[in-house]
Amino acid sequence: xxxxxxxxxxxxxxxxxxxxxxxxxxxxxxxxxxxxxxxxxxxxxxxxxxxxxxxxxxxxxxxxxxxxxxxxxxxxxxxxxxxxxxxxxxxxxxxxxxxxxxxxxxxxxxxxxxxxxxxxxxxxxxxxxxxxxxxxxxxxxxxxxxxxxxxxxxxxxxxxxxxxxxxxxxxxxxxxxxxxxxxxxxxxxxxxxxxxxxxxxxxxxxxxxxxxxxxxxxxxxxxxxxxxxxxxxxxxxxxxxxxxxxxxxxxxxxxxxxxxxxxxxxxxxxxxxxxxxxxxxxxxxxxxxxxxxxxxxxxxxxxxxxxxxxxxxxxxxxxxxxxxxxxxxxxxxxxxxxxxxxxxxxxxxxxxxxxxxxxxxxxxxxxxxxxxxxxxxxxxxxxxxxxxxx
Amino acid sequence: xxxxxxxxxxxxxxxxxxxxxxxxxxxxxxxxxxxxxxxxxxxxxxxxxxxxxxxxxxxxxxxxxxxxxxxxxxxxxxxxxxxxxxxxxxxxxxxxxxxxxxxxxxxxxxxxxxxxxxxxxxxxxxxxxxxxxxxxxxxxxxxxxxxxxxxxxxxxxxxxxxxxxxxxxxxxxxxxxxxxxxxxxxxxxxxxxxxxxxxxxxxxxxxxxxxxxxxxxxxxxxxxxxxxxxxxxxxxxxxxxxxxxxxxxxxxxxxxxxxxxxxxxxxxxxxxxxxxxxxxxxxxxxxxxxxxxxxxxxxxxxxxxxxxxxxxxxxxxxxxxxxxxxxxxxxxxxxxxxxxxxxxxxxxxxxxxxxxxxxxxxxxxxxxxxxxxxxxxxxxxxxxxxxxxx
Numbered sequence: 099x100x101x102x103x104x105x106x107x108x109x110x111x112x113x114x115x116x117x118x119x120x121x122x123x124x125x126x127x128x129x130x131x132x133x134x135x136x137x138x139x140x141x142x143x144x145x146x147x148x149x150x151x152x153x154x155x156x157x158x159x160x161x162x163x164x165x166x167x168x169x170x171x172x173x174x175x176x177x178x179x180x181x182x183x184x185x186x187x188x189x190x191x192x193x194x195x196x197x198x199x200x201x202x203x204x205x206x207x208x209x210x211x212x213x214x215x216x217x218x219x220x221x222x223x224x225x226x227x228x229x230x231x232x233x234x235x236x237x238x239x240x241x242x243x244x245x246x247x248x249x250x251x252x253x254x255x256x257x258x259x260x261x262x263x264x265x266x267x268x269x270x271x272x273x274x275x276x277x278x279x280x281x282x283x284x285x286x287x288x289x290x291x292x293x294x295x296x297x298x299x300x301x302x303x304x305x306x307x308x309x310x311x312x313x314x315x316x317x318x319x320x321x322x323x324x325x326x327x328x329x330x331x332x333x334x335x336x337x338x339x340x341x342x343x344x345x346x347x348x349x350x351x352x353x354x355x356x357x358x359x360x361x362x363x364x365x366x367x368x369x370x371x372x373x374x375x376x377x378x379x380x381x382x383x384x385x386x387x388x389x390x391x392x393x394x395x396x397x398x399x400x401x402x403x404x405x406x407x408x409x410x411x412x413x414x415x416x417x418x419x420x421x422x423x424x425x426x427x428x429x430x431x432x433x434x435x436x437x438x439x440x441x442x443x444x445x446x447x448x449x450x451x452x453x454x455x456x457x458x459x460x461x462x463x464x465x466x467x468x469x470x471x472x473x474x475x476x477x478x479x480x481x482x483x484x485x486x487x488x
Numbered sequence: 489x490x491x492x493x494x495x496x497x498x499x500x501x502x503x504x505x506x507x508x509x510x511x512x513x514x515x516x517x518x519x520x521x522x523x524x525x526x527x528x529x530x531x532x533x534x535x536x537x538x539x540x541x542x543x544x545x546x547x548x549x550x551x552x553x554x555x556x557x558x559x560x561x562x563x564x565x566x567x568x569x570x571x572x573x574x575x576x577x578x579x580x581x582x583x584x585x586x587x588x589x590x591x592x593x594x595x596x597x598x599x600x601x602x603x604x605x606x607x608x609x610x611x612x613x614x615x616x617x618x619x620x621x622x623x624x625x626x627x628x629x630x631x632x633x634x635x636x637x638x639x640x641x642x643x644x645x646x647x648x649x650x651x652x653x654x655x656x657x658x659x660x661x662x663x664x665x666x667x668x669x670x671x672x673x674x675x676x677x678x679x680x681x682x683x684x685x686x687x688x689x690x691x692x693x694x695x696x697x698x699x700x701x702x703x704x705x706x707x708x709x710x711x712x713x714x715x716x717x718x719x720x721x722x723x724x725x726x727x728x729x730x731x732x733x734x735x736x737x738x739x740x741x742x743x744x745x746x747x748x749x750x751x752x753x754x755x756x757x758x759x760x761x762x763x764x765x766x767x768x769x770x771x772x773x774x775x776x777x778x779x780x781x782x783x784x785x786x787x788x789x790x791x792x793x794x795x796x797x798x799x800x801x802x803x804x805x806x807x808x809x810x811x812x813x814x815x816x817x818x819x820x821x822x823x824x825x826x827x828x829x830x831x832x833x834x835x836x837x838x839x840x841x842x843x844x845x846x847x848x849x850x851x852x853x854x855x856x857x858x859x860x861x862x863x864x865x866x867x868x869x870x871x872x873x874x875x876x877x878x
Contacts, residue, residue, distance in 0.1 A: 149538070
């Protein structure tokens, strides 16, 4: 089949707050071909991603993403790889392109799965989709008391706290939050901590957090530094005791993911299929991590469409069993699909055994969140919000 | 002084061709503060960069670039560093932001230089701006005969050929171009070759080019691979004979530049101030390269405003003496400034000893190239092309 259209939809909560909650807006992708529709989602700033889909060409290696997708043949997984390679080559100098491609790639897998009747994880070559243990992904409370209350009522035995005030004050203040989280979770809970890159590449500052994290039995310390600070990661990792470092959500291509595996001393590689280049690149990263003895984990803080797309790349890796599960998404994120991925009675999460990503996008429910956009260049309208529907 | 405004201007040739010539459009940046005007240029896709300046906030680490610049205090170089750090933190998840920041940072240096009456290279801490040896940066001809003719008429003794057909056919066809370039330049010419990343991370394919490059006495082989392919670079470098590898133009932050220095076995680090995060980050990369025994080189294929901005970061590094000089820019690129950086009688190029970047932006000459744009989000116009003038 031939790709007929790629449409982007900017969705947003009525009010977007200045907090570390990435579920306040969304960029939904619809791809149509041969009578089929695939859906994907970019974990990205909507407007710059829309611009990178439709902007005029600057030169031979700086073309809009749409130029390398629309009109292409798609009949098998190799076709998706080929389209991604084309985007990376022809949009080489368009920085935002990796984020835009991510959602398009996800939609292409969904489309191919629907056409062939196969789940995406099966198309990726996995024979079994193993159950994952979800962890509740939450923001730290504004105070240690709030963090305790959140931990106490955490939905799962495993919980990750991140962003909010953490890392911005003193090491003692951070430690109070870590202890509150441990106390709230109880001694058997799995405690994960996310610094949200606020320490830049400051190893000394990060090292101050290590004793309290070990005392509290934290399993991982996530993103103490920005994605590229490989040396800082490596240095911190050698003195981190039982705490392993986790990173990777900032990766926007396979190379960044590999650099973390090769040079950063991490224990967990966290990949967001909506940023790294889609399911195709996330699968490549999962294979690379597994071959290097590093645990692959999805990064997902938004919708269940994004969750399904983030789980597929490592669904068949039995030992890579932990998974991020958004427990505080905004209403918009829940509205994106009419069905949701729920843990079973034993608390395990499974991707669906259904064609494509197995998720049903609910156009009607999304209409109130749709942000009307228009871009005019040289007097011509090059983007206006398309009609939302299957 | 307080930053009052940041304005972006999308400029374009009437027709943009599907060739590797990045001078066919431009994104000019104007920053105003305290009665002064600074000018900069993003080496980036204009429309996505405009969108990343003005888009609505998605969350606390995905804000538009303007939010971290407008209203900020700027009185010294530390102020520029602080603004850049703020953009990187508050626009962490907005991929395009690094490219947008690059032009803004350049304009801030120009502004500060004009206010203080100092050249940017002096504000950067250099006491002397050393002369550089320019190389003529050109596209390969479509045939070896054309490449020969181009080399024969090259403006400087040093010339770089890139893009066009190179790397896309057989190794023998490439070798014919290399030999034609050497023949045209003569035995004493400095021959540089640029593959434009077309080999991805294919070391075997790249290795096929090494014998002919050594036979022709090429000084460097530029971008055989994409920026992130550190392992491929390292592997190729060990068998490259007298040819040194050159890379770095794709770096959009200091970390990527450092990774090439640390892990890629390169001999030359090529940094475009209009992409890497501006003059501030380019200077940091130059210092890092120099400390590691690797030669820093500017990357510039467009205007003389961009050229001045790309030279300042290593103006005071005497041993890092080669510089890229665009010899085939489109009329638009030349029209951006009314003055131009010309080599002296001995063929050496010097940055100007004048306030800021020393370049005069010619608003009148640019008016015919100005592309009128408008972006509407939720019924509100969030960008429309500003009035072009000082």
